[in-house]
Amino acid sequence: MRILLTEDDGAIGGAVRDHLAADGHAVDWAKSVSRARDYVAVASYDLVLLDLNLPDGSGITLLREIRKRPDALPVIILTAMDQITDRIEGLNAGADDYLVKPFDLGELLARIHAVARRSKARPTPAVTIGKVEINSSERIVKRGASRVELTAREWAVLDCLADRKGSIVSRGQIEDALYEFGAEIESNAVEVYVSRLRKKLGAGLIKTTRGVGYRLG
Amino acid sequence: MTLPTGMTRQLILLLTAATFIFWLLAVAVGASVMRSEFDEVFDSALKETSARLLPLLVEDLFKRDPGDAPRRIGFAGTDGDEYLTYQLRDSGGRVLLHSHSAEPVPFDVPLAPGFADTATHRVYTDAAVSGTLFLQVADPLDHRREAVAESVASLFLPLALLIPASVLAIWLLVRRTLAPLEELRSEIGVRDGTNLSPLNAGRLPPELGSIALSVDRLLERLRVALDAEREFAANSAHELRTPIAGALAQTQRLIHELPDGAGKRRARDVEKALSGLSHLAEKLLQMARADSGIGPADKDADLVPIVSLIVKDFQRAANKDRIHLTLPNSPLRRRVDVDAFGIALRNLIENAVKHGAGGKLMEVCAREDGTISVLNAGPVVPATELANLTRRFKRGPTAALGSGLGLAIASTLIERMGGRLELASPAAGRTDGFEARIILPPDAKR
Numbered sequence: 001m002r003i004l005l006t007e008d009d010g011a012i013g014g015a016v017r018d019h020l021a022a023d024g025h026a027v028d029w030a031k032s033v034s035r036a037r038d039y040v041a042v043a044s045y046d047l048v049l050l051d052l053n054l055p056d057g058s059g060i061t062l063l064r065e066i067r068k069r070p071d072a073l074p075v076i077i078l079t080a081m082d083q084i085t086d087r088i089e090g091l092n093a094g095a096d097d098y099l100v101k102p103f104d105l106g107e108l109l110a111r112i113h114a115v116a117r118r119s120k121a122r123p124t125p126a127v128t129i130g131k132v133e134i135n136s137s138e139r140i141v142k143r144g145a146s147r148v149e150l151t152a153r154e155w156a157v158l159d160c161l162a163d164r165k166g167s168i169v170s171r172g173q174i175e176d177a178l179y180e181f182g183a184e185i186e187s188n189a190v191e192v193y194v195s196r197l198r199k200k201l202g203a204g205l206i207k208t209t210r211g212v213g214y215r216l217g
Numbered sequence: 218m219t220l221p222t223g224m225t226r227q228l229i230l231l232l233t234a235a236t237f238i239f240w241l242l243a244v245a246v247g248a249s250v251m252r253s254e255f256d257e258v259f260d261s262a263l264k265e266t267s268a269r270l271l272p273l274l275v276e277d278l279f280k281r282d283p284g285d286a287p288r289r290i291g292f293a294g295t296d297g298d299e300y301l302t303y304q305l306r307d308s309g310g311r312v313l314l315h316s317h318s319a320e321p322v323p324f325d326v327p328l329a330p331g332f333a334d335t336a337t338h339r340v341y342t343d344a345a346v347s348g349t350l351f352l353q354v355a356d357p358l359d360h361r362r363e364a365v366a367e368s369v370a371s372l373f374l375p376l377a378l379l380i381p382a383s384v385l386a387i388w389l390l391v392r393r394t395l396a397p398l399e400e401l402r403s404e405i406g407v408r409d410g411t412n413l414s415p416l417n418a419g420r421l422p423p424e425l426g427s428i429a430l431s432v433d434r435l436l437e438r439l440r441v442a443l444d445a446e447r448e449f450a451a452n453s454a455h456e457l458r459t460p461i462a463g464a465l466a467q468t469q470r471l472i473h474e475l476p477d478g479a480g481k482r483r484a485r486d487v488e489k490a491l492s493g494l495s496h497l498a499e500k501l502l503q504m505a506r507a508d509s510g511i512g513p514a515d516k517d518a519d520l521v522p523i524v525s526l527i528v529k530d531f532q533r534a535a536n537k538d539r540i541h542l543t544l545p546n547s548p549l550r551r552r553v554d555v556d557a558f559g560i561a562l563r564n565l566i567e568n569a570v571k572h573g574a575g576g577k578l579m580e581v582c583a584r585e586d587g588t589i590s591v592l593n594a595g596p597v598v599p600a601t602e603l604a605n606l607t608r609r610f611k612r613g614p615t616a617a618l619g620s621g622l623g624l625a626i627a628s629t630l631i632e633r634m635g636g637r638l639e640l641a642s643p644a645a646g647r648t649d650g651f652e653a654r655i656i657l658p659p660d661a662k663r
Contacts, residue, residue, distance in 0.1 A: 011463025
């Protein structure tokens with residue numbers, strides 16, 4: 001997933017970015033409302049992690065702006081403001097979830113997967129295609145009865161395809177999910193990861209529509 | 218009409234007593250003056266009577282035979298008691314003539330012109346015929362005393378009316394005079410942590426206006442101090458939570474990045490210590506917020522969605538089926554600060570999760586009467602321990618980790634909301650477990 005992290009604290013932001021990247025997500029880290037606003041305007045995100053107290057304003061303002069957009073971009077508030085009234089204000093402004101600092105990074109990942117699943121109208125975390133069962137939130141993929149180990153990048157590509165199961169996903173969309181701003185994009189990276197996934201999960205799992213993109217199932 | 222109390226009662230008693238005492242003093246002085254004046258009048262009458270009587274009696278005496286016994290002279294047409302009695306005596310003291318009420322025995326006073334007193338009479342002696350005859354006219358002292366006593370008694374009669382009238386007048390006057398004071402008292406009485414607005418000093422008399430101004434200045438200082446305290450506690454929570462969250466997140470990353478071994482174990486110890494620090498800081502700041510007076514509010518709030526939101530948080534963190542939630546069908550509106558209520562309820566549920574028997578069902582039940590109970594399974598807590606659980610840093614007989622502040626925070630906050638926290642073990646309807654009940658009466662802090 002391509003995730004926008006809005007957080008002005010270096011220690012929290014760094015740890016969250018690294019943890020999400022290790023889980024295979026592309027993370028753009030904005031340290032102010034204005035920078036986050038710029039990112040949201042130019043990139044297509046799957047999810048936004050939003051701090052409320054930012055140096056140049058409140059995250060709630062940005063959340064309200066995001067909610068005016070036609071797409072239902074999921075937003076999880078990450079804040080040190082723990083009062084019920086803060087939480088109600090955040091949820092009323094349109095946040096999908098609200099996590100109070102300090103939080104467990106594992107709990108954060110679980111919430112991210114749950115919110116992303118909800119926003120894509122996938123009621124269960126598991127997707128089954130033929131003999132392959134993909135559980136994105138648990139990071140478990142099985143081919144028949146045997147478990148298959150995937151790298152973070154392979155997971156990112158598989159997640160991107162699984163989110164749009166049965167639909168064609170362009171190479172550019174997969175690249176967006178793989179690379180944050182500033183990352184060096186290898187020209188044939190998508191082809192390489194798709195090829196590795198076919199090798200691990202079966203050649204028929206991902207179909208190529210020449211000149212358009214890839215499709216799962 | 219209610220009996221006056223306090224200052225009114227004291228003023229009525231003191232002013233009435235003062236009126237009574239001044240009246241008594243006035244009567245005493247009046248009695249003394251009256252007695253002296255009466256003596257003058259009576260003495261003058263005695264002297265005049267003597268002067269008029271003496272020539273008549275001397276003339277009468279000379280017409281008599283000298284060997285006669287003392288003669289008793291009656292008044293024509295009168296046979297009753299007479300105030301004045303007299304004796305005409307010779308220089309040897311023998312009674313020659315006497316009035317009809319006088320005894321023939323001589324008055325016990327010397328035969329010298331002027332006034333003299335016996336035990337019962339005031340006697341005036343006048344001399345005639347070159348000091349050979351003496352007329353003594355006596356006036357009974359009882360007569361004079363009776364005159365003074367009757368006059369003084371008449372002065373006491375108005376007191377019977379004066380005392381109740383003065384009590385009523387003073388009461389009405391004091392009530393009217395003290396009405397602004399009562400108004401000021403009730404104005405100050407409605408001020409509390411949620412209402413520190415200035416007093417309405419415009420209608421007060423100048424004497425009380427200055428008190429109201431001083432109280433207003435004090436209220437303003439109190440409001441500023443309370444706001445600063447609340448803001449400090451709230452901001453401290455935020456400012457402390459951020460660096461702790463940073464350290465914890467970095468430590469968790471370190472745990473993921475380190476290979477298994479001593480380094481990873483040490484990083485886990487750091488994570489545990491940071492979690493403990495975070496929890497303790499949280500509790501201390503909650504305690505500070507509770508002490509700074511959060512709890513009451515100036516408007517109603519429905520507590521049902523708050524209970525639901527908090528319980529769902531715990532359901533998400535624990536096994537969802539482990540916490541059973543029962544909510545009323547109608548809103549549960551109370552005039553309480555929802556943040557304070559949230560902190561109190563969160564502490565009670567945390568306590569139940571931490572100390573409840575592992576894996577057993579926990580219940581949170583909000584009822585329409587304003588009772589919110591949190592119930593968990595587990596061993597019975599002895600009654601002697603129960604009473605101490607709401608004391609700060611006091612922990613029950615448990616091996617579970619905790620600061621010993623959760624129930625103290627909940628208890629302080631609930632008390633500030635105008636409610637009460639009840640602890641019971643075993644829980645209601647069970648033979649084991651622990652139950653904490655928040656009871657918020659409908660008129661809490663209204």
